[in-house]
Amino acid sequence: MPEDFVDELQRLIVNARPEARILIYSPYLYDEAVERYLGVMETATKRGVEIIVYTLTPEHRSIRWKDRHKALIEKLRKAGVEVRERTNMHEKAVIILDEENMVAYFGSLNPLSKYRGKADYMLKFTHPEVVNALYLFLETLAVESERELEE
Numbered sequence: 001m002p003e004d005f006v007d008e009l010q011r012l013i014v015n016a017r018p019e020a021r022i023l024i025y026s027p028y029l030y031d032e033a034v035e036r037y038l039g040v041m042e043t044a045t046k047r048g049v050e051i052i053v054y055t056l057t058p059e060h061r062s063i064r065w066k067d068r069h070k071a072l073i074e075k076l077r078k079a080g081v082e083v084r085e086r087t088n089m090h091e092k093a094v095i096i097l098d099e100e101n102m103v104a105y106f107g108s109l110n111p112l113s114k115y116r117g118k119a120d121y122m123l124k125f126t127h128p129e130v131v132n133a134l135y136l137f138l139e140t141l142a143v144e145s146e147r148e149l150e151e
Contacts, residue, residue, distance in 0.1 A: 005122045013040045018048030020098035025054045025091045026112035029072040033112045045080030057085040088145045095135045102131040
């Protein structure tokens with residue numbers, strides 16, 4: 001259930017140690033979803049947790065409400081979140097790199113977008129080797145998908 005994912009992700013952000021890195025891959029942003037996490041993200045970044053959100057650039061053709069998307073990116077940045085705008089992405093995932101709590105979620109749910117009433121899912125992985133493999137896959141995919149657009 002998406003609600004279970006939301007509750008668990010909020011808890012993981014709250015409990016993340018200062019050395020942790022949290023990477024959220026969400027092509028689309030929606031007010032309600034960003035607001036749901038903004039407070040815990042800001043608290044975590046003030047404690048030294050590194051949070052990076054990958055999302056589509058507001059100029060992307062599939063972003064319907066460009067000004068709203070841009071405003072949400074700015075809200076995240078003001079909360080201490082590093083936002084990396086992408087010109088091409090479709091992946092939806094969350095990676096938590098914390099020595100004591102390695103977790104990866106991978107699926108069809110946009111973590112920072114509207115998903116109420118949708119049949120989206122997030123698969124959870126906790127084995128450190130699997131989490132690291134998914135992290136490396138997503139980082140490589142990000143580089144390669146942007147490179148393809150430049151060529």
